[in-house]
Amino acid sequence: MKKLLLIISVITLSIHVDARQQATGFVYHDANQNGKKERSEKGIPGVAVSNGKEVVLTDNQGKYVLPVDDDNIIFVIKPSSYTAPLDENNLPRYFYIHKPNGSPDLKYKGVEPTGRLPKSVDFALYPQQEENNFTAIVFGDPQPYTEKELELFTKGVVDKATKEKKASFGISLGDLVGDDLDLHPKYAQVMRNMGLPWYNVMGNHDMNYDAEVDEHADEAFEATFGPANYAFNYANAHFIVLDDILYPDPRDGQGYWGGFREDQLDFVENNLKFVDKDKLVVLAFHIPLWHVNENTFRNSDRQRLFDLLKDYPNVLAMSAHTHLQRQNFYSGSDGWDGAQPFHEYNAGTTSGDWYSGKLNAEGVPVSTMRDGTPKGYALLRVEGSKYTIDYQTIGQPLQHQIRLYNPKVVANNRGTSAGIFANFYMGHQDSKVEYRIDNGEWKPMTWVEAADPDYTAGLVEWDLVEELMPGRRPSNAVPSTHLWRAAIPTNLSLGKHHIEVRATDMFGRVFTEKSDYRIAEPVAY
Structure with a gap:
């Protein structure tokens, strides 16, 4: 009987091992920028690559090996002084989606079946100059529910923000659209006008609401933007982007809850092993960590995140979601054990108060937010490992605060x-x-x-x-x-x-x- 149990255990273990394939490939300098690794093109050593949980560094030849299952996105964590290729909408293409069977059958389409894992999953990078002092544009909640509101977003915000000529890249802090996920590609086309690499955070209005498990709530998001959890470096700053919406709510299966899955926090932990303490660490997610009680954000998840970051002296979090503007500072009473208070900038939104209010001379709603903050966007200015933030009110000079x-x-x-x-x-x-x-x-x-x-x-x-x-x-x-x-x-x-x-x-x-x-x-x- 014991022998039989041992055989069954070995078979079970073998099945488990077989379920996680090994993805391998190279991160390389794509000298001719054709997106294909040539024999003459050298790999880049010491670059972090992840499957969304584990994180490894490329070896001296630029090679990596990672385990994957049948629902993984493999991505390179862009190192400083390099850039990933951009698609026609200026979305960085630093990832490979591995879904052999495609996304589940949901109302809004996800990823088509990707088939068998390629023999080598390679990532092209190009060298670029990155100054230690740089500016990133930050958008909160564009959130158009219709194509008409997407036009208002374009005319009222994007056309104005294109005048920010000194920015290095931009990021939108979730709610890219308002529940109609067919607008995701159209939003991406609008953002192309910014002329910058543009990163995107998933919001609660970007989710597949008919998903039965949280892991499938981002299928439509992934089809347009790639992973909902990822990281990248720019100069001396390290950016970590996270989906912080638990859906369906694990407490009762209804609605959503602010928080993280265990695998997401495992990714943060494994990623930070390769991030120097002298860097500025910037976190970007949608729902703020701030809480009146645990009904808004799961305490244990915030605490683990705080514990992972406590030894980093220069940390900033950016969130949106509230359609207000607020500065949140966390200290010991909130579970933060760092040397300085943990600063979270809860950003004002580009949709303001959901495209409401009087129309301006251009026929665009003024959309002042409920706390009196005008519609606008932020400018994150980084100098080495320090930062400042400006708020740019639409239609006003920057000095108007x-x-x-x-x-x-x-x-x-x-x-x-x-x-x-x-x-x-x-x-x-x-x-x-x-x-x-x-x-x-x-x-x-x-x-x-x-x-x-x-x-x-x-x-x-x-x-x-x-x-x-x-x-x-x-x-x-x-x-x-x-x-x-x-x-x-x-x-x-x-x-x-x-x-x-x-x-x-x-x-x-x-x-x-x-x-x-x-x-x-x-x-x-």
């Missing part, structure tokens, strides 16, 4: 509950925001967690019109995390007075904004 709201006229020497409000788009509770009147003494403003009154005033206008306006009413306001208030002086001389506000961002840069108001004699009852 504050919007002021104040009454236009107040009664002389009469108390008022009206005030001066400053929405400092990139601010957070500890930011320094000050004001002065008529070039007088600078005084601190008070941070308040409240609805932006300028945004609220816009809603009132929509609600009181007697004829419908073009477009769609914006969403109701939510408390802003970057709003400050000060009392407005009424005990000054009659006439016009000048308000000036200055705000210092987390990188030590100072921004100013100005406004006016008038003091008049009180009107008798």
